[in-house]
Amino acid sequence: MIELSNVSKTYFSNTRGSGSNAVHALKNANLTVPKGTIHGVIGLSGAGKSTLIRCVNLLERPTSGSVTVDGQEMTRLSNAALNRARHRIGMIFQHFNLLTTRTVFDNVALPLELMGQKRHTVRDRVIPLLEMVGLADKANQYPAQLSGGQKQRVAIARALASKPQVLLCDEATSALDPQTTSSILELLRDINQQLGITILLITHEMEVVKSICHRVSLISDGELVEDSEVGDFFTAPRTQLGREFLNDFLQLTPPKELIERLLDAPSENTHPVVRLTFSGDAVSTPLISRLARECGVDVSILQAKVESIQERTLGLMIAELLGTPTQTQQAMTYLESHQLQVEVLGHVQRND
Amino acid sequence: MSSAMIDLILQATLDTLYMVAVSGLISTLVGLPLGVMLYVTRPRQILAKPVLNQALSIVTNIGRSIPFIILMVAIIPFTRMLVGTSIGINAASVPLTIAAIPFVARLVEGALNEISPGLIEAAQAMGATPWQIICKVLIPEARGGIMTGLTITAVTLVSYSAMAGAVGGGGLGDLGIRYGYNRFNPTIMIITVVILVIMVQAFQSLGDYLVRKSDRK
Numbered sequence: 219m220i221e222l223s224n225v226s227k228t229y230f231s232n233t234r235g236s237g238s239n240a241v242h243a244l245k246n247a248n249l250t251v252p253k254g255t256i257h258g259v260i261g262l263s264g265a266g267k268s269t270l271i272r273c274v275n276l277l278e279r280p281t282s283g284s285v286t287v288d289g290q291e292m293t294r295l296s297n298a299a300l301n302r303a304r305h306r307i308g309m310i311f312q313h314f315n316l317l318t319t320r321t322v323f324d325n326v327a328l329p330l331e332l333m334g335q336k337r338h339t340v341r342d343r344v345i346p347l348l349e350m351v352g353l354a355d356k357a358n359q360y361p362a363q364l365s366g367g368q369k370q371r372v373a374i375a376r377a378l379a380s381k382p383q384v385l386l387c388d389e390a391t392s393a394l395d396p397q398t399t400s401s402i403l404e405l406l407r408d409i410n411q412q413l414g415i416t417i418l419l420i421t422h423e424m425e426v427v428k429s430i431c432h433r434v435s436l437i438s439d440g441e442l443v444e445d446s447e448v449g450d451f452f453t454a455p456r457t458q459l460g461r462e463f464l465n466d467f468l469q470l471t472p473p474k475e476l477i478e479r480l481l482d483a484p485s486e487n488t489h490p491v492v493r494l495t496f497s498g499d500a501v502s503t504p505l506i507s508r509l510a511r512e513c514g515v516d517v518s519i520l521q522a523k524v525e526s527i528q529e530r531t532l533g534l535m536i537a538e539l540l541g542t543p544t545q546t547q548q549a550m551t552y553l554e555s556h557q558l559q560v561e562v563l564g565h566v567q568r569n570d
Numbered sequence: 571m572s573s574a575m576i577d578l579i580l581q582a583t584l585d586t587l588y589m590v591a592v593s594g595l596i597s598t599l600v601g602l603p604l605g606v607m608l609y610v611t612r613p614r615q616i617l618a619k620p621v622l623n624q625a626l627s628i629v630t631n632i633g634r635s636i637p638f639i640i641l642m643v644a645i646i647p648f649t650r651m652l653v654g655t656s657i658g659i660n661a662a663s664v665p666l667t668i669a670a671i672p673f674v675a676r677l678v679e680g681a682l683n684e685i686s687p688g689l690i691e692a693a694q695a696m697g698a699t700p701w702q703i704i705c706k707v708l709i710p711e712a713r714g715g716i717m718t719g720l721t722i723t724a725v726t727l728v729s730y731s732a733m734a735g736a737v738g739g740g741g742l743g744d745l746g747i748r749y750g751y752n753r754f755n756p757t758i759m760i761i762t763v764v765i766l767v768i769m770v771q772a773f774q775s776l777g778d779y780l781v782r783k784s785d786r787k
Contacts, residue, residue, distance in 0.1 A: 264627070277691060277693055277694055277695060297699075300697075301697035301698070301699060302697065303697070304694075304695060304696060304697035305696070305697045307695070308695075309692070309695040309696075311688055311691070311692060313686070313688055314693065315687060315688040315689050315692035317707060317710065317711060318711060319710045319711055319713060319784065320710070328693075328696065328706065329696040331706065332696055332697060332698075332702055332706070334694075374698075380696070380697075386695075458629050548670075
């Protein structure tokens with residue numbers, strides 16, 4: 219449904235001539251979003267998320283590469299054809315961008331007015347949309363009278379008015395509190411399921427990816443560095459940045475005093491400190507006690523957490539493995555053979 | 571006070587209102603589109619035309635920088651060509667209009683500056699043409715600010731029209747100078763000033779009312 223191939227965007231600052239002050243906001247981005255899926259792009263501020271999503275409906279024109287939406291190559295369209303194509307792509311924003319001088323009804327009616335639809339057709343379309351987002355009773359109010367969540371609902375209704383195939387969400391929940399965020403995400407999920415609309419969203423919040431996305435891409439410094447199923451991303455991110463996002467989200471970092479004691483290399487009197495990530499069957503297996511029995515290694519758990527990510531369960535643990543170097547090595551091999559991810563964070567001196 | 575005097579004051583008041591109305595109306599009709607042009611032709615705006623924008627900006631600044639009293643006498647040939655005379659209220663309306671056009675344009679541009687760029691982006695994402703963005707987003711959203719600007723313009727025109735009295739322009743300023751100042755008639759002078767004060771107050775109140783009505787923020 220959405221296909222970006224080799225899309226790059228370079229901004230040149232105002233001084234003409236030398237290309238030395240060019241900013242590469244997007245570098246050879248390739249992205250495919252199949253029809254009916256919800257795809258998230260996560261990244262830090264300034265990573266190029268905004269540029270990426272704006273390249274889809276050409277609010278930003280890519281410097282090179284091609285953008286195809288619903289079989290139409292956007293980058294080749296004339297202005298008039300581009301405007302028609304944009305009617306098939308809805309977009310919502312972090313700051314809602316509702317017109318302050320129009321009522322809720324008239325805001326939702328705006329895209330239809332722009333398409334030149336008749337007054338009664340507009341009415342027949344707007345009322346059900348307002349009912350769908352639960353704001354039928356607010357039709358004659360002005361945006362200033364609404365809460366943030368209600369404003370975003372109006373924006374969603376407005377984005378859906380022209381019956382788009384695709385919905386672009388630009389940090390749509392970043393300005394909302396956690397409760398409102400989850401109700402908006404629920405609405406987006408319903409829209410995806412009931413209307414079959416393909417959703418591309420950008421965010422810096424793992425929570426958003428976790429609760430509604432099917433696939434996720436990680437963007438860093440203008441490059442898409444990772445692209446995986448959400449379940450895989452949360453259980454086994456392939457990049458360092460992915461792991462950092464996951465750790466921030468799970469808030470599973472070793473205690474500060476432990477970090478200070480961590481040594482990079484093992485020696486005679488040290489124990490390894492490991493981060494274990496386990497998903498699937500491993501979650502329900504009593505591995506820790508088996509470890510003690512079968513490898514003769516004691517496990518001191520420093521931190522642990524179990525999360526459910528959509529249909530999957532994810533367990534995380536930071537633990538110290540107590541035993542001889544041979545025993546602990548054997549224990550790690552044992553864990554890996556049971557589909558656990560073992561990451562050695564460092565080594566600590568024995569206390570005894 | 572003689573009834574002839576009262577007639578004179580009444581006529582002068584109507585003359586002032588006439589000059590403000592004519593120059594206010596025409597300068598809005600020209601200044602509003604000019605202000606919109608100044609805004610939408612900026613670099614990275616919806617109809618970016620940097621060269622045109624620079625040219626418009628320079629012309630506007632020239633118009634804004636000529637003192638009104640000099641503008642009034644400098645364009646006498648043009649005024650004659652347009653209305654056939656250089657004295658009277660129709661003649662005075664010409665320089666008033668010319669002075670007010672760039673004034674209105676800058677105030678409109680300022681009002682448009684207040685609009686969040688996100689609104690323009692949202693409209694573009696909906697597939698709005700630049701013309702639709704101007705008519706359905708920019709002007710309605712800036713309505714409050716534009717009203718404020720037009721109120722300021724009307725008030726400024728009242729005082730400028732009094733200045734036009736100095737060169738035989740008619741209206742309250744003319745009356746004040748000829749009867750109040752040249753003939754040492756303090757009553758007339760006070761009455762003209764009081765009427766001007768009331769007029770300005772009325773314009774301001776009307777303007778404030780319209781701004782309140784159009785502002786939904």
